[in-house]
Amino acid sequence: MARNNAFLAGALVVTIAGMTGLSFAAVPLYRAFCAATGYGGTPQIGPAASPGAVARKITVRFNADTNADLPWHFDPVVPKVTLPLGEEQVAYYAARNLSDRPVTGMAVYNVTPEKVGKYFHKTACFCFDEQTLAPGQDMSFPLSFWVDPAIADDPNTADVTTITLSYTFFRAADDAVRNAAVATAGPHIGKLVR
Numbered sequence: 001m002a003r004n005n006a007f008l009a010g011a012l013v014v015t016i017a018g019m020t021g022l023s024f025a026a027v028p029l030y031r032a033f034c035a036a037t038g039y040g041g042t043p044q045i046g047p048a049a050s051p052g053a054v055a056r057k058i059t060v061r062f063n064a065d066t067n068a069d070l071p072w073h074f075d076p077v078v079p080k081v082t083l084p085l086g087e088e089q090v091a092y093y094a095a096r097n098l099s100d101r102p103v104t105g106m107a108v109y110n111v112t113p114e115k116v117g118k119y120f121h122k123t124a125c126f127c128f129d130e131q132t133l134a135p136g137q138d139m140s141f142p143l144s145f146w147v148d149p150a151i152a153d154d155p156n157t158a159d160v161t162t163i164t165l166s167y168t169f170f171r172a173a174d175d176a177v178r179n180a181a182v183a184t185a186g187p188h189i190g191k192l193v194r
Contacts, residue, residue, distance in 0.1 A: 054085045054149045063166035064093055070171040071099040072133065077140070080162075085149040088123065093141045093167060097133035104132040104175035107141075107167045116163050119151040130172045 060083065062076030077092040097103050107127045111120045124144040133139055145165070151157050 054152075056085050056149070056152050057082050058085055058147050058151070058160070059162040060089070060091075060145070060147070061162055061164045062091060062093070063164055065166070065168040067168060067170040070105050070169055071103060072097055072105060072169060074167075074169050083147070085147050085152060088144060088146045090142055090144050091165075093126075093143070094138065095131070095133060095141065095169065096138045097135055100135050102132055102134050104130050104172040105169045106130050106172050107169045109165065109167045112164045112166065113160060115156055116147075116151060116160055119148040119154075119157065120163060120165070121146050121148060127167065130175075131169075132175075 059080055061080040062078070064074045064076050066072050066074045072095050074093065074095045077094055081089060081091060083089050095105075106129065109125070109127045111117050122143060122145045124142065126141040126143060131139065131141070147163065151160065
């Protein structure tokens with residue numbers, strides 16, 4: 001009986017450890033799946049060179065949102081561009097820190113309609129990297145992208161003439177915790193206490 005209980009306890013520990021490991025791996029695995037397949041409007045990211053321009057053109061609209069916890073103003077520099085399929089393009093977003101202290105944010109993105117995600121290639125992007133702006137600081141964020149000419153051969157995307165690239169900036173988790181600690185820590189914060 002004791003041997004059966006020890007085996008059952010060991011199996012439970014292994015199962016719990018495995019489930020915990022899978023829960024931590026779920027987000028990176030989902031991101032990898034979306035990046036590989038374009039699922040959910042996830043554009044392709046990487047250094048792949050554009051194949052060169054073709055005659056058909058497509059319009060790319062730029063959208064910017066800022067989470068309420070991030071005291072920034074964030075907008076695209078131009079609202080849209082029309083470019084030939086396969087031509088690499090550079091676009092810019094601009095942000096300004098509206099607070100009286102440094103604030104760190106991080107952007108996430110998506111493209112719509114979702115079915116074009118596998119055709120939208122970003123070769124350089126500011127997303128998923130923490131960006132810190134000093135009080136009142138303005139910053140320009142470039143991104144480089146191209147739309148695969150294969151989009152024109154896909155019957156599922158024949159109706160697509162406009163793609164929307166949308167970014168949302170959130171306050172970085174460490175920054176939110178750090179600023180909350182600074183706000184409640186008192187005047188000694190950042191000073192050597194003897």
